[in-house]
Amino acid sequence: MHTLFETGAKIIKRLNDNGHEAFFVGGCVRDFHMRRDIQDVDITTDAKPGEVEALFEKTIDVGKAHGTIIIMTEDIPFEVTTYRTDGAYTNHRHPDEVIFSNHLNEDLQRRDFTMNAMAMDRDYTFHDPYDGRGAIERHEITTVGRPSDRFGEDALRMVRALRFMSVLNFSIEEDTEAAMTLNAHLLKHVSVERIITEFKKMYGGAALAEAKLKLVQTGLVRHIPFFADIGEEDLLRSRVHSLLDELAVQIIKSPALEGGLSHLKLSRKEVGFVKSCAALHGALEDGMHPLKIAYSFDEDVIGRFSAVNDENHLTDQYPALSEAASLKKSLPISSKQDLAVGGRDLMALFQSRSGPWIKECLNIIENEVLFGRLKNEHNDIIDWVRRHVKVESGSA
Numbered sequence: 001m002h003t004l005f006e007t008g009a010k011i012i013k014r015l016n017d018n019g020h021e022a023f024f025v026g027g028c029v030r031d032f033h034m035r036r037d038i039q040d041v042d043i044t045t046d047a048k049p050g051e052v053e054a055l056f057e058k059t060i061d062v063g064k065a066h067g068t069i070i071i072m073t074e075d076i077p078f079e080v081t082t083y084r085t086d087g088a089y090t091n092h093r094h095p096d097e098v099i100f101s102n103h104l105n106e107d108l109q110r111r112d113f114t115m116n117a118m119a120m121d122r123d124y125t126f127h128d129p130y131d132g133r134g135a136i137e138r139h140e141i142t143t144v145g146r147p148s149d150r151f152g153e154d155a156l157r158m159v160r161a162l163r164f165m166s167v168l169n170f171s172i173e174e175d176t177e178a179a180m181t182l183n184a185h186l187l188k189h190v191s192v193e194r195i196i197t198e199f200k201k202m203y204g205g206a207a208l209a210e211a212k213l214k215l216v217q218t219g220l221v222r223h224i225p226f227f228a229d230i231g232e233e234d235l236l237r238s239r240v241h242s243l244l245d246e247l248a249v250q251i252i253k254s255p256a257l258e259g260g261l262s263h264l265k266l267s268r269k270e271v272g273f274v275k276s277c278a279a280l281h282g283a284l285e286d287g288m289h290p291l292k293i294a295y296s297f298d299e300d301v302i303g304r305f306s307a308v309n310d311e312n313h314l315t316d317q318y319p320a321l322s323e324a325a326s327l328k329k330s331l332p333i334s335s336k337q338d339l340a341v342g343g344r345d346l347m348a349l350f351q352s353r354s355g356p357w358i359k360e361c362l363n364i365i366e367n368e369v370l371f372g373r374l375k376n377e378h379n380d381i382i383d384w385v386r387r388h389v390k391v392e393s394g395s396a
């Protein structure tokens, strides 16, 4: 049996031995039934957060107010959450208050889709009041309860449906899909961060093309920043396997989109990656020398752009791109910091003051070293500078 469940069963046993109900719940039960890889295992219990904490040695309070405690067992974190029913929802996101419950079925009822509303005890017995297993058999995503009500409570669930469609290669049940079209506009109430979390997973899914088609057909796309401005044809035609690749492709096709990138609230690193891909495309189109490309762009940007270009034909400059990729490994320097001389050496050499001339001089040296016309050795560079550079009254 899967070790995560074996270890988790010890937690459930301890809770059971102390008079509490406890079950595996949610995604791990779905994935167990589908024989998919399991990344993490969640547990639901009637024990209140304080009672859970008291029973275990290593606990981390990650959201006690919402009922969630992490229990560390054999160095694995397990999320243990008290049975909850969600209070009223306002603005179509997050419940206003959390109400703890004593009944498993109430906890399952608040969950989004029938396949995610199953629990399993430590003997692997299923508690499946909404026939999640039937939905899995039919490869079908169906809400627990009336879809319009459930999407009205939390509009993010509509994006989650698309995510599961892509990752599990399931289709969305008819009424559930109709409710998505009707309620698509509610998505504007959901924070972009939550949408992006689901999108990252959706873009990693095998049935991404189908999910993107549904994103467009339901009209959800019109209520998501940045995506609302992408031409529908462009969105459906791109062949990508990650969110960042999609953003890069679309910006390359329609540069005006770049201004909207900030609305997605990605990390600086993520934004940097997307912008670098677009800049690399521009550099290739402008005919930049492969050596300069290799020097100016990170290896992962060149690698990912090459892969994306193979599937999307963004530029014809394949030879320059593949030459840049292979040159990357043998560059004499990877940045100015690697030069064997610095500004101080130049100031000492010319007994001159600091100023813009230093940067200009270093740029020339950098170029000579990069193209292999000058060795990156201190003495070689100083000699070369003596012979080639003249400094007049404090400037080169």
Ligand code: ATP
Binding pocket: 025, 026, 027, 028, 110, 111, 112, 113, 116, 117, 154, 156, 157, 201
């Ligand atoms: P994954 O394998 O990607 O983690 P998951 O099903 O575990 O998929 P999570 O986002 O980790 O998805 O959520 C855990 C569980 O919490 C879900 O299976 C579902 O039961 C419930 N859940 C999560 N988000 C919502 C939501 N917005 N509304 C209702 N229930 C939700």
Ligand code: MG
Binding pocket: 027, 028, 040
């Ligand atoms: Mg999960």
